[in-house]
Amino acid sequence: MGFFKSRQEKEGPELQEEPHYHHPLLEIVRIVSSNNPEILDSARKCMKNTEKYYQYHLEDYEARGMSLKDSPASLQWIGCIDLLIHHQFACECDWCEELSGFLLAVSDLKNVKRHSLDIEESWFQPRESIPQWCEILDKKWEKSGYVMAALDIDSDSYVMFLCQKNSLKKLKTLAESLGFRIDLAMNM
Numbered sequence: 001m002g003f004f005k006s007r008q009e010k011e012g013p014e015l016q017e018e019p020h021y022h023h024p025l026l027e028i029v030r031i032v033s034s035n036n037p038e039i040l041d042s043a044r045k046c047m048k049n050t051e052k053y054y055q056y057h058l059e060d061y062e063a064r065g066m067s068l069k070d071s072p073a074s075l076q077w078i079g080c081i082d083l084l085i086h087h088q089f090a091c092e093c094d095w096c097e098e099l100s101g102f103l104l105a106v107s108d109l110k111n112v113k114r115h116s117l118d119i120e121e122s123w124f125q126p127r128e129s130i131p132q133w134c135e136i137l138d139k140k141w142e143k144s145g146y147v148m149a150a151l152d153i154d155s156d157s158y159v160m161f162l163c164q165k166n167s168l169k170k171l172k173t174l175a176e177s178l179g180f181r182i183d184l185a186m187n188m
Helices: 002-021 024-032 037-048 050-056 058-063 072-086 099-107 110-114 130-140 165-178
Strands: 091-094 146-151 157-164 182-184
Touching (some): 024 037, 024 072, 024 157, 024 165, 037 072, 050 058, 058 072, 072 157, 091 099, 099 130, 110 157, 130 146, 130 157, 146 165, 157 165, 165 182
Antiparallel strands (some): 091 157, 146 157
């Protein structure tokens, strides 16, 4: 009997955490961050106690014009997106970003580096826009199976991340289930 009791005690805390892994936002964070445990742990904290997480990251939320009057779902969405940006799994560019800034932001993404994806300035026209530049990257990276996707934050900036093409549909569905949007960056 003692064996079973100690085994149950050991499993108890893990079972308490398990439901948080099945939340659509955590699944999005897991996919975008390539299963990064540190980011997943922070995302779980954001979702478990959103108000405390908000207070701890007050400056970031205020910079986005957010307060505790915003819905918990919105605070969690933005909190997790800022987490991905902070850890370089996503990047944010203003709608009027110059080509050089866009290229720097995208080339600094951890997954772009990890998968050794080429980016050559000669592929792009400086007068085009971020969606057009992302479409070019999608075409150039087609054989690799990667695309530039984006998380919609309801602003005039683009939050982009490298995405396996075969994961995009799942990410779109997960975001829609929360009332948010993920799509190809060229469609934003």
